[in-house]
Amino acid sequence: MNGLNQIIFVCANDTCRGPMAAEIMKSKFLHSPVKICSRGLVVLFPEPLNQKAEAVMIRNGIMLDKHESVQLREADFGEDHLIITMDLQAKEKIIEEFEGAQNVYVLNEVVGEEGEVPNPYGGPLTDYGKCYDILNKLITKLVKKLNKEELECLK
Known part of the structure; x- marks a missing residue:
């Protein structure tokens, strides 16, 4: 993942897991500047x-009052872009529908964890809280991985 310029978190309609993941990632420290956003x-x-x-x-100290959902498009793919989905179904759909799809991974896959990020849509507030906790844990691992790779490149 060297030379990474942009990370795009993708979920179904860009109104829940993707934007949550992007904002959690923005709240973490990365050694190299990377554009972070979400798409649906x-x-x-x-x-x-x-x-x-x-x-x-x-509740977790992150404001997202200006978010508006944005459609994933062909221009979002590039050698220096990392596309991260919340589940395998979304990854497969992207690969199937976008000719230029590359560097597409499920979040759990990128950090070496089993499973997928559950979709809390339609559930109680506690389901959204659990989703946040899962995202925070996985994204913390992702940040550590990216920072470690960056430091190894400097050696």
Whole structure:
């Protein structure tokens, strides 16, 4: 993942897990500057962050009041871009639908964990809190991995 310029977190409609993951990542320290954002697989019109996801983010000290969902597009792919999905189904859909798809991984896969990030949509607020906790744990591992790779490149 050397020479990374952009990390894009992708979820179904860019109103919950993707934006949460992007903002958690932005709250961490990376040795090298990287653009971090989120996209959706199906975005028919711009939507704000899911209210329960927003409440969980605020409770954890992260404000996301200006978020509007954005559709994933062909221009989002590049050699220096890392596309991270929340589940295997999204990864497969991206690879199938985008001719230029490259560097597409499931978050758990990138950090060497089993499973996927559960979708809390439609569940109680506690499900969103659990999703935040899972994302925070996985993204902390991702940041450590990226920072370690960066330091190894400097040697």
